[in-house]
Structures are given as structure tokens and as C-alpha cells.
Amino acid sequence: MNFSQAVKNKYQLIVILILAVFCALIAYPKDLPVGTPLEKFWNQTKYKLGLDLQGGTHLIYQADTSKIDAQDRSSAVEGVRDVIERRVNAFGVSEPVVQTNMVGGEYRVIVELAGIKDVKQAIDMIGETPLLEFKEQDANYSATLTAEEQKEIDDYNKTAKEKAQDVLRQVLAAPAKFNQLATKYSEDAGSQNQGGELGWAKQGQFVKEFEEEIFNVLKSGQTSSRLVQTNYGYHIIKKIEERGEGEAREVSSAHILIKTKSAEEVIKSKDAWKNTELSGRHLSRASLQFDQQTGEPQVSLEFNEDGKKLFAEITERNVGKPVAIFLDGTPISVPTVNEPIREGKAVITGRFDIKEAKQLVENLSAGALPVPITLLSQQTVGASLGKESLQKSLWAGVIGIIAVAIFMLLFYRLPGLMAVLALVVYILLNLAIFQIFNITLSLASIAGFILSIGMAVDANVLIFERTKEEIKAGRELNNAVIEGFKRAWTSIRDSNISSLITCLILYWIGSSVVKGFALTLFIGVVTSMFSAITVTRTLMKFIMGNWLKEKTWLFGVKKIIKN
Amino acid sequence: MHLNIVKNRNKYFIFSGILILISIVSLAIWGLKPSIDFSGGALLEVEVKAEQKLAAPELSDKITNAWKDLGEVKVQPLGESSFIIRTKHLSEDEHQNLLAQVASAHGLTKAELEEKRFETIGPVIGQELKTKAIWAIVIASLAIIFYIAYSFRKISKPVASWKYGLGAVLALIHDILIVTGCFSIFGYFLGFEVDLLFISALLTILGFSVHDTIVVYDRTRENLIYNPQKTFEETVDKAINDTMRRSINTSLTVFIVLLSLFLIGGESTKNFVLALMIGVVIGTYSSIFVASTLLVVWYKLGLKIKK
Numbered sequence: 100m101n102f103s104q105a106v107k108n109k110y111q112l113i114v115i116l117i118l119a120v121f122c123a124l125i126a127y128p129k130d131l132p133v134g135t136p137l138e139k140f141w142n143q144t145k146y147k148l149g150l151d152l153q154g155g156t157h158l159i160y161q162a163d164t165s166k167i168d169a170q171d172r173s174s175a176v177e178g179v180r181d182v183i184e185r186r187v188n189a190f191g192v193s194e195p196v197v198q199t200n201m202v203g204g205e206y207r208v209i210v211e212l213a214g215i216k217d218v219k220q221a222i223d224m225i226g227e228t229p230l231l232e233f234k235e236q237d238a239n240y241s242a243t244l245t246a247e248e249q250k251e252i253d254d255y256n257k258t259a260k261e262k263a264q265d266v267l268r269q270v271l272a273a274p275a276k277f278n279q280l281a282t283k284y285s286e287d288a289g290s291q292n293q294g295g296e297l298g299w300a301k302q303g304q305f306v307k308e309f310e311e312e313i314f315n316v317l318k319s320g321q322t323s324s325r326l327v328q329t330n331y332g333y334h335i336i337k338k339i340e341e342r343g344e345g346e347a348r349e350v351s352s353a354h355i356l357i358k359t360k361s362a363e364e365v366i367k368s369k370d371a372w373k374n375t376e377l378s379g380r381h382l383s384r385a386s387l388q389f390d391q392q393t394g395e396p397q398v399s400l401e402f403n404e405d406g407k408k409l410f411a412e413i414t415e416r417n418v419g420k421p422v423a424i425f426l427d428g429t430p431i432s433v434p435t436v437n438e439p440i441r442e443g444k445a446v447i448t449g450r451f452d453i454k455e456a457k458q459l460v461e462n463l464s465a466g467a468l469p470v471p472i473t474l475l476s477q478q479t480v481g482a483s484l485g486k487e488s489l490q491k492s493l494w495a496g497v498i499g500i501i502a503v504a505i506f507m508l509l510f511y512r513l514p515g516l517m518a519v520l521a522l523v524v525y526i527l528l529n530l531a532i533f534q535i536f537n538i539t540l541s542l543a544s545i546a547g548f549i550l551s552i553g554m555a556v557d558a559n560v561l562i563f564e565r566t567k568e569e570i571k572a573g574r575e576l577n578n579a580v581i582e583g584f585k586r587a588w589t590s591i592r593d594s595n596i597s598s599l600i601t602c603l604i605l606y607w608i609g610s611s612v613v614k615g616f617a618l619t620l621f622i623g624v625v626t627s628m629f630s631a632i633t634v635t636r637t638l639m640k641f642i643m644g645n646w647l648k649e650k651t652w653l654f655g656v657k658k659i660i661k662n
Numbered sequence: 663m664h665l666n667i668v669k670n671r672n673k674y675f676i677f678s679g680i681l682i683l684i685s686i687v688s689l690a691i692w693g694l695k696p697s698i699d700f701s702g703g704a705l706l707e708v709e710v711k712a713e714q715k716l717a718a719p720e721l722s723d724k725i726t727n728a729w730k731d732l733g734e735v736k737v738q739p740l741g742e743s744s745f746i747i748r749t750k751h752l753s754e755d756e757h758q759n760l761l762a763q764v765a766s767a768h769g770l771t772k773a774e775l776e777e778k779r780f781e782t783i784g785p786v787i788g789q790e791l792k793t794k795a796i797w798a799i800v801i802a803s804l805a806i807i808f809y810i811a812y813s814f815r816k817i818s819k820p821v822a823s824w825k826y827g828l829g830a831v832l833a834l835i836h837d838i839l840i841v842t843g844c845f846s847i848f849g850y851f852l853g854f855e856v857d858l859l860f861i862s863a864l865l866t867i868l869g870f871s872v873h874d875t876i877v878v879y880d881r882t883r884e885n886l887i888y889n890p891q892k893t894f895e896e897t898v899d900k901a902i903n904d905t906m907r908r909s910i911n912t913s914l915t916v917f918i919v920l921l922s923l924f925l926i927g928g929e930s931t932k933n934f935v936l937a938l939m940i941g942v943v944i945g946t947y948s949s950i951f952v953a954s955t956l957l958v959v960w961y962k963l964g965l966k967i968k969k
Contacts, residue, residue, distance in 0.1 A: 161786070202790060203790070218780075219754060222754045474753065474754060474784075475783075476782060476783040476787045477754070477781065478780070480779050481779060483776065483778065488928035488929065488930070491926055491927050491928045491929075492923075492927050492928050494927075495922045495923045495925075495926040498922040498926060499918060499921075499922035502921075502922060507915075510911065542927075542931050543862075543931060546923055546927065546934065546935065549919050549922075550916065550919060550920065550938070553915045553917070554915075554916055557912040557915060557916070560908055560912045561877070564907055564908040589880060590877050590880050593876045594876050595873075596809065597806060597869045597872040597873050597876070598866075598869040598873065600802070600805050600869065601802055601865045601868055602869075604798060604801050604805060605798065605866075608797055608801065609794070609862065610858055612858060613858055613859065616862055617862070620866070
């Protein structure tokens, strides 16, 4: 190795080190401590656990499209998907997946709900027929409060104040029971079950009045002797403790909230819309059209005989006024009536792009021509089993890695050590890739990854065996190492290609479980070529030198047999 | 250390032959036990937090007595307090009913059970997965065969390159047959089921098997070039001995991680990992003792025909 090569190698080593640190910071599973440079960047990606590890349910529905014209089918199924997605979103599941696919001419809808507790309720909700309603403006509606409503609010708030004062008296009488009282009385759903505790917060996180109290008025451990009123209602506040200075000052506090009503809230909750008799069953068809002059997309509606009559009456009543179309209680379109429409055919124009128009058609179709769906399969894993499986897999991984490391050190000594270091880079790199590309980790995909760890050192085994052979054949140590890398390459390439082929086929044809396994194994095989060859070679070159010359035992070779 | 593998090849062929025969017989008589992935049906894993857990047959009787048209119910105890219950494909209402039955059999309410896992697969999906699995095996096998043919296109002396390919493919069939045979026997005696993951394991074994074989063939190719004066048998024998350590060591590293997964890892991947473990061992054995010695057989056959 000449001088410039040595310099080049040094740079390579630095690049690898930086890469390793970069990956480690990304791969670290928890949030990094506050104050780490670029804290947000490192913490923005998370491991995505599959349903079998975090608990959840996987549902496959068959969509029966036999009653729908062939050309409308795919749009109808997309409509079903949208409807299910909206319902599932309302269910409060994190990152629900709702997909459609086609198998042998049949449409399928796949729903994945992570961490869901009541599967039955979800299934019932998903299976409900979508409800499409046409509504007109309520003439009695006004955006201001009537005297009656105002009185109602005043009464409500008066009772709230009395209740709050009563609770405050109880708190002051027995400050130690703050947590119990909070659980009993507080109307803040978020903190009620934590004994009213809100955790650590910096300035700017709470409303002004509340913040003033905990940051400037109260001392640690002190409970406010008066009620604090905010937009939410009356608070009884306890400051637990504080830490940090200036910008970093944080306070941990607890509160009991007794809610009040405000005028805005009441106005918002009033319904501006009134039902008409017209509904989804009167709509026979919705389709996407283009204006003949402007070429702009528009949505056309066709009603059946009953619908024609009803729609005519509604449009006659509402010329110049809006008529809203609701799907499952959410407005999906609010067109204004330009003139009475008596032919049972209407066109909704507006400034929508093709995508929006298409979605509206899908939504209308979902309500007009409900596609019956039947549940074909369900796979549910309870959260406790998921957690257990995850822990077991992680342990299996850790033990497997340690065992492989010991094996490499025993058999290959110094190069073995380099291979173990390369394996560390390999693991960090893979973990970072899992986060960056948001790869779903299931039991099978973790198995794929752990398997790939065993395969990653295979390349090193091939190289080092070759190196040993070259040393035994009398080659000088440094050359033997270089030759080992060179000559083992074809075997490594060929054997990895066969694994990659099977991975691709598994991914292409497999179910989601099999796909997970194939994907992590594939990523593992590809990155292992980099770690086992490039990283190990760089490390080896770095430690090679004259000092090693006679120390062949470091390579696991007893003596040099000269030819 | 030098093993005369080529010389003793008939012993290995007999050994492999016996294993293959057992596998074929077991597959013919007992077949494989399909999981609900393929046959359709439902599987419920449930933890009963009762003072006294019923015995499995007792629970099974209680459920069938209370619910006549459920059909066949298989109850299997799991650990201290859990059951695995297998039935036909269930709708969501039937699923809830089954839970209620399990609870009432123990004098509990549904809320007092912990449902750990529930899978129900309709016959349509089962059929679909079966078709998929068959396609996967066919396509993967073809792809691997093409790949082998491609890898060995350059060596043609003294044995034609397609014969190397044939040797690798035979070794591969050998491995797959024995692993499948093992699972047929496990299925009969231990109730092991064959699911989609098992199919993935088979395909992964395809990859492994070829992997090891390629390493040995590669060395044969190299030795043919560097030591042309040696006989073909000697060359093959030397190649096997040269590469034996790395074949074993590469398989060992994989075996180590698999063993760790098997002993500690999640329950649902256990059979999958076991299939892989058997595959790795058999694959290594076949690449050392079967694949290369077959080359010598082809070679000798070729000589005889020429004479």
C-alpha cells in the first residue's frame, strides 16, 4: 500500500465512521435527550411496527359489484374505500390503512387498524351502508343566540361555578387528596385519569390565565386558593414542581376542570341544515363530465322517478340558495341552485380539478349505489401478545448477534474483529433504513433481518477463508488479505444473487407477512455486500502494516508453509 | 485433513436415497397438514383468567353442546391459562358468540377473557393463497434454474455446463424434498401445520442450497484451470475439501442466528425458523456430499458412453 492509498483509505474510514454515527442517531429508538444538536431531525422518524407486534386487526372485504355497470365498478369501489376510510378515521385509530385491490376479477377492500380495542364495533361500523342525504337551509336558523339560548348558557355556567366552588372547598380542606378529587370531579378527559396531572410544560403551552398562575403566582407544591377562569371553564390548579432556568424553565402541574359553555360553542353546534326527503336511494347515477365549451370537469347527477319529483320541489323552493349533500353526516358538496330542475338531471359545476370531481363522483356513487361488502378474513392480535412477541424477537436478535460475534472472533481472530465491527455498521445501517423508508416491522420481517445478520458475515467467512489459504500458500500477509478480498468476490456475488432472486419472487407473489420477510432479507443482503466487503476492507487496510508481518496467529493460521 | 468424499460417494448417495425415500413415503401416506392459510377456518387464542381452567376436551364438549351447528371444534391447551381453539370460518357475530361460549363455560363474562389472537380465513382467500404458493414455488424454481445455467455457462470441460446446472438442481430438489418430508412427519406426530411462511422458508432454502453449491462448483472451475494435470475426480475431491470449511462456517453463522430465533423468538415464526434450520443443514450436506459427487457421476457416465 503506497502513501496516497493510505490517505484515501483514511478518508474512507472517516466517511464510514460518519455514516455509522449518522445511522446510530437515526436508529436510536427513543427520543434523543433535549438539547442534542438537530434534535428534531433525528427524532422525526420512528420504527413502524406491524399489527402482529403492536396489536391490531387486519380485515379483508369482498366488494360485490355485480349490480353495478362494468364501467362504474372501479369508481364505486373507490367510493366504498373513501367511506370506510372516513369512518375509520373517526374511530381514532393511528394511521389506519384502507386499500383496494383486485384479485381474479373481484374487488377487495383491505382495512388495517392498529391498536384497536373493540374490533366488533369497528367491523359493525365499517359494514354499515353509507347514508347520502340532501339537505336545505333551515329557515329558522340564525347565527346569533336567541334569548332562550342565552339563558340556557347562563344557567349552565352558574351551576358550573357553584360546583367548582364546592370542589375548591373540598380541595382546600384536604390538599393531599387533590389527585383523588381530580379523578372524581375533573371534566378534562385528558388528565382526569392521571389524577389531574398535566406533566412538564414550558411557557406558551397553556392558555394565558393558566400559565400566569403556574409560572408566576404559585410556588412548588402549592394549590391555588381561588378558581381560575379560562375559555374552557373553571380550574383549580396545583403546581407540583419546577425545573430549568429562563427559556428552559418547565413546570409540572395538575388541575381540576369544571367546564363552562360559551356562546361560540353553542352557535357552532346549531345545525344550519334541514333534512329533505331526498336521499341516496333516489340517485340513480353520478358521473364525471367535461363542460363542452370550457372543458372544465363537472359532476352530473341522475335521479330516478321519485327522485325527479322530489328534486324538482327542492330546487323550486331554493333558487339562489345552496342545497347541501351529506355523506354519513359530513357535507361533501354544497352547490347553489341556479334554476328549478324538473328533468331529474343536474350538473354540479365549480372550480374543482379532475381529482376533486372524481372524488365527489365516488362519494355520490357510494351513497347512491351502495356496494355490499362481506368480510372474507380477519386477523386480530391482542396488544399483550404483540408486545410479548416483539420482546422475544428483540432478544433473539441480540443473542443471535452476540453468538455470531463470538463465532467470528474465535475462528478468524483479528479479521474476525474487523468483521464484527463491520457487522455493527451493518446493523445500524439497516435499522436506519427501516426508519427512513418507514418499513413495517412484523415478526416475519424481524426474522428476515435477523437471518440476514447470519448471512451478512458469510461474505466475511468466504474472504477470510480465502485469506488463510493464501497465507498458507506462502503469500506475504498484506498481499494475502488483498488477494482474499479479490478472489472471494465471485463466490460472494453469485451466492447473494440467488438469495436476491428468491426475495424478489417472495415479495412479488407473497402475502403481507411474506412480503415483510422478503423485504428485510433483501435489504439485508444488499447492504451486507457493502458492510462485509467495503467496510471490512477499509478497516483491514487501516490496521495492516509491518507490525503484523509475522503474527499469522492473529489470522488463525499456525505457521507458514513455504513451498 | 482430507476426506475422500468422491471415493465414498455411494455411501452418501445411499444415505440421501434413504432420506428421500422416507420423505416420499411420508408425503404419500400422511401428506402435509395445511394451516387455515390454505384450508380456510378460524383460530382463536384466548387467555382464561379463571381460578380453574377447564381441560381441553371438557371445554370442547361444552361449546359443542351449547352451539350445535358450529361443527368441528378443536381445543388445545396452551401454557398455564390459555387455549387455542380451531373451528370453521366464522363471521364476526359467530366470533363473538364463540368468545361468549368460552367465557360462560368457565362461569365468566366475555370481558374477563383476554383474546390474544383471532384469525378467520374464508375459503376464497384460502384457495387464493394456495394458488399463490404454488406459483411462487414454480417461478422461484425456474428462476433459480435459469440463474444456475447462466452462472455455469463458461465451464464446459470435461463436463458440459448444463450438467453442473443439473447437479445443482438435483441437490436442490433433494433439499426441498427432505425438508417437506420432515414437516409431513412432524405434521403427523406433532401436529405441525404448513402455512404461507413455510412456503417462504422453502423458497429461502432454494436460495441457500444454491449458494453453497455454487461455492464448491466455483472452486472446481478454478482448480480445473490451475491444475490441469490432475484427474477430474481428484480435482473435484480437492475442491470439496478446499471449500468444506467455508461451506460449514457460512451455514453455521446462519444456523446460529436461526437457533437463537427458534429458542427465544416469537411463537408464530417458530415452525418457519425450524424449516429454515433443517434446510440449512440439509443444504450444506447436499452441496458437499451430493452436488459435487454427482459431477463425477456424470463424468464417468460420459466416459462409458464414449467407450
